[in-house]
Amino acid sequence: MRGWRLISALWLILAATCSCQIDPPLHFRKAVDAEIVLSTKVQVEFMWQVNWEAIWDFAWVEESLGPLSYKDPKSMRLHVYTQGLDGEPISHQTHNFMGQEGSVRVFVGTHNFLFHNNDSHVILFESEDDLAPIQATTRIISPGLRESAIIQTIAQKSKAESNDDIYTGEEHVAYAPDELFSLFDWGHVITDDLSTYEYIDGRYVLRIKGELLPSTFIYLIQVRLHNNKGRVVGCGGGAAITGVAAGVNLVTRQTWDQTVSIPFDMYINKEEDPDLLGGRVMSFGLKGCRNPYGTGGNEKEADDARHYLVLSLSYDNGGYKNVRIDITDQFQDLPTGGVITVDLDVNDFPPDDVPPDSGGGGFQALIGEWGEQTGSTTIIN
């Protein structure tokens, strides 16, 4: 009997300890209140050519012309995409916070984090649906405004007179974007295990390590005027750069295949150098560029656009002339921005005679009023 009871007791112990677990184990799908901190500051200087200061000759006056380089973003937006089993997002939450850190409430699970600054005055953020990647672009200048826009006029005339097959499509003119920084952190696991957080000053901090990199790029463009002899006095009609990406996918960092022309101002600093035009334009960079920060040298593979610098030069006699310059090679070599230098011999496009009734070269804003007295378009390269 004792043996029988012993066997029974052992069997009960075995049964009690084996195969009796009630499943599934449950977790808190709780909202983890975490201080999310971006550990990387924006290192704007390294985004350009390392020698940009050496090759940038224009005397840029920040007090009057504005900052030349990037500014630190003042506020951030965080998109939290919760991953499904297949890694695709199944939900999307958005959080805004000042600076580069803030408190957010996220669910336990695996998430993709997309950070970008939201202090832009120009950039539009859009997506096909709530789970689709965020795209950044800028507004197309309206047709009415385009009629009176200096740069659009220049670009259209350049296009009309061009035999370039590549540049025959309807390329819109869009506003130049301003600073846009983004960081996409894929597959970040949020747990309710507080040991996975940093404990700082009584708070549990989730530190996102990564590089908050610009998604819009600064191009510094300078035009060296040879044999000028005081004839070109400025670029009063403005300038434009053509064939740049119309937007960027902030998740993949791939720029759009659609291209636009971006208008900007060119200046001349007569006190420092009367034969040097300088300007600053920001854009999304090369079209179809998979990774502007790549090092493989194939960043420009998809960029089959021609990139022109369009200038409306002002002469000392009150006339002006439209000039289109092919800067494709230089532009494609600078997927993250940099200094583009163009040399122009003013003897190749001297000022036209100003008609006596032109009123001294006053600018006619509407394209229909330009007529032939606007001079010619000169194509360099």
Next chain:
Amino acid sequence: MFLQTLISAFLALQLVFPLAGEDSVSVRAGVDTTRTRTPVMAISTNIPYDITWIPEYGITSIPSFTAEFYPRNAKHFTFGADVEWPMWKHWDTHRFMQINNITLWTRRYFPKREDQEQRFKGLYLLANANVARYGIGLNSNKGWLGEALGASLGIGHKWLLGKSRWFIDVGLALGVEYAPYDAFFYGGDATGWYYYDYIGDPEEFQLRNKRFFWVGPTRVYISIGADLFNHKKKR
């Protein structure tokens, strides 16, 4: 699993109520031989539980095992235990049917004759109490995990199938059931986790924060079983 459960329950009951009994009932088994047959317990299984259908879950089995013990000196009362122990886990469809339920009960029979063999047959009243834990999931969005306590009173009837040791036992119990639980659902995210149906500060989370209270039928059974006898002796 079910076999293990069956054996476990059987052995557990033996620890408390050993099969070997000294008193016996004499019957004529032959011309020169007298044998004793002492029914000491009965085992049975509840057919509607063994093959059942649950809304939103489908056809399944809740393996059930019942043991009834016949005290050797009792004339009307028996006691026993029911065990239901399904442990079905369908992770691919997020369906779970896991119930560990143990019910202890006693029955009061109303035998027509003071016959040792017939004293625990026929009509009876019963009282029982049960304790259970469970993890039930019907689909990815409906799941409950918790424990339960209950008590009920019922009525039943046991029929012997001819002269054999087999019987059919039918009964119904009404009572109360108290079941604290947590609802859960499948997250559908990359972790593959199941989550409490709770959003908030985990430090403020109270386990089994939901309650289920039931008054009504707690048990219905149509069981088939057999009496087990003491070992045979010759006199």
